[in-house]
Amino acid sequence: MSLEKKSQELTPQRIHAMREQAASAARNAYAPYSNFFVGAAVLLENGHLVTGCNVENASFRLTTCAEQSAIARAVIEHGAHIRVVAVAIANADATVACQPCGACRQTIAEFAEGACRIFYPGEKGEPGECTLADLLPASFTAASLQ
Numbered sequence: 392m393s394l395e396k397k398s399q400e401l402t403p404q405r406i407h408a409m410r411e412q413a414a415s416a417a418r419n420a421y422a423p424y425s426n427f428f429v430g431a432a433v434l435l436e437n438g439h440l441v442t443g444c445n446v447e448n449a450s451f452r453l454t455t456c457a458e459q460s461a462i463a464r465a466v467i468e469h470g471a472h473i474r475v476v477a478v479a480i481a482n483a484d485a486t487v488a489c490q491p492c493g494a495c496r497q498t499i500a501e502f503a504e505g506a507c508r509i510f511y512p513g514e515k516g517e518p519g520e521c522t523l524a525d526l527l528p529a530s531f532t533a534a535s536l537q
């Protein structure tokens with residue numbers, strides 16, 4: 392089954408559970424500098440859900456975003472061939488919008504198709520949704536290197 396089809400199979404209950412898992416992961420975030428606590432839940436083609444949170448550093452630019460830590464963890468736990476079907480993002484302040492930053496969009500694109508679904512807190516924290524292609528229409532890919 393195509394990844395696109397797999398992502399379309401996500402039920403509202405499953406999407407809600409992904410958002411909850413992301414919110415739960417945000418509670419483990421290490422964000423003493425920004426106080427912006429982010430969690431991410433990455434759904435893999437094999438059905439596994441892997442979470443991550445942001446991990447900041449006194450040397451600010453060394454900060455790891457929640458989406459990046461979730462994807463690194465997914466590779467660690469499931470191997471180099473993972474494919475990401477959907478990503479949910481949450482932050483501790485449920486009233487603040489939080490779409491993936493540019494670097495995270497590129498990180499997700501390394502392991503996902505454009506149809507990958509992205510669930511995020513929108514304006515005023517209400518549930519927002521889009522696809523990776525909406526966020527990053529012309530990602531830099533390995534094909535560019537050949």
Ligand code: THU
Nearest residue numbers: 425427429445456457491492495
């Ligand atoms: N952050 C994420 O974890 N993911 C994003 O996509 C945007 C930003 C984190 C990084 C930093 O620890 C804090 O949010 C404030 O920028």
